Amino acid sequence: MYVLTMDQKGSRRGGDLVGEGLRTFTALAGAGVARPFQRTAGDEIQAVLTEAASVVEVMLHAARDGRWSAGLGVGPVEQPMPEETRAGRGPAFEHARDAVTRAKRAPGGVACTAEHPDAEHVEAVLQLLAELDHRRTDSSQQAGELIAEGRTQTEVAEQLGVSQQAVSRALDRGLWHQTRRVASLAVQMLETMHEEVTA
Known part of the structure; x- marks a missing residue:
C-alpha cells in the first residue's frame, strides 16, 4: 500500500488548513483511496492509497501549494485494515512517518521511504518534479x-x-510536457516498487 502523511508547514504562524487539505487531497486522490485522508494529530493528515498515479498527483499538488510537507511510505500494512486511517499499522505507516519527517527539510517538501533499493531513486524523481511544479x-x-x-x-x-x-x-x-513524461515515469517506478515490497 501507499501511505501518505501530510504535515502543514508553519501551522503556529497561520490558520489550521486541515479541513481544506482533507477536501482537496481526497478529491485529487479520486478512486485510488483505500482509507481516506483523516486528521491524525494536530495539523497532520494521512491516507492509504492504492494507485500510484493518485499518489503522484497528490504529492505534486502539495508541493505546488507550498504549505504542506508530504511523506510517502510504501510497503505492507496490517490486515484487515481498520476503518480509521489513523489506527492503521504496518511497515508502510512506519515508512510514511520517516518520510514526512524528512520531507520537512527535503527539496520540494516531499520524501519517500520503502525497504527497496530504488526508494532513493523514486524519491529523487518526486523531488525534482515537486521543485519544477512549485516553480512553475x-x-x-x-x-x-x-x-x-x-x-x-x-x-x-x-x-x-x-x-x-x-x-x-x-x-x-x-517544461509542462517534459514534467508530465517524468511524472508518468514516477508512476511506473512506484508501481514496480510497490509490487516488489508487497509481494
Missing part, C-alpha cells in the same frame, strides 16, 4: 492543466484570451 508560473500551470484536460492549444488560447503562441511559450517555459 501560474500562467504556465493553468495552460498545462487545460491541456491535460484534452484541450488543444488553440482552445486554451481562446479560453485564456491569449494567442496560441503565448500558450506554447507558457508550456515551454514551465
Whole structure:
C-alpha cells in the first residue's frame, strides 16, 4: 500500500488548513483511496492509497501549494485494515512517518521511504518534479492543466484570451510536457516498487 502523511508547514504562524487539505487531497486522490485522508494529530493528515498515479498527483499538488510537507511510505500494512486511517499499522505507516519527517527539510517538501533499493531513486524523481511544479508560473500551470484536460492549444488560447503562441511559450517555459513524461515515469517506478515490497 501507499501511505501518505501530510504535515502543514508553519501551522503556529497561520490558520489550521486541515479541513481544506482533507477536501482537496481526497478529491485529487479520486478512486485510488483505500482509507481516506483523516486528521491524525494536530495539523497532520494521512491516507492509504492504492494507485500510484493518485499518489503522484497528490504529492505534486502539495508541493505546488507550498504549505504542506508530504511523506510517502510504501510497503505492507496490517490486515484487515481498520476503518480509521489513523489506527492503521504496518511497515508502510512506519515508512510514511520517516518520510514526512524528512520531507520537512527535503527539496520540494516531499520524501519517500520503502525497504527497496530504488526508494532513493523514486524519491529523487518526486523531488525534482515537486521543485519544477512549485516553480512553475501560474500562467504556465493553468495552460498545462487545460491541456491535460484534452484541450488543444488553440482552445486554451481562446479560453485564456491569449494567442496560441503565448500558450506554447507558457508550456515551454514551465517544461509542462517534459514534467508530465517524468511524472508518468514516477508512476511506473512506484508501481514496480510497490509490487516488489508487497509481494
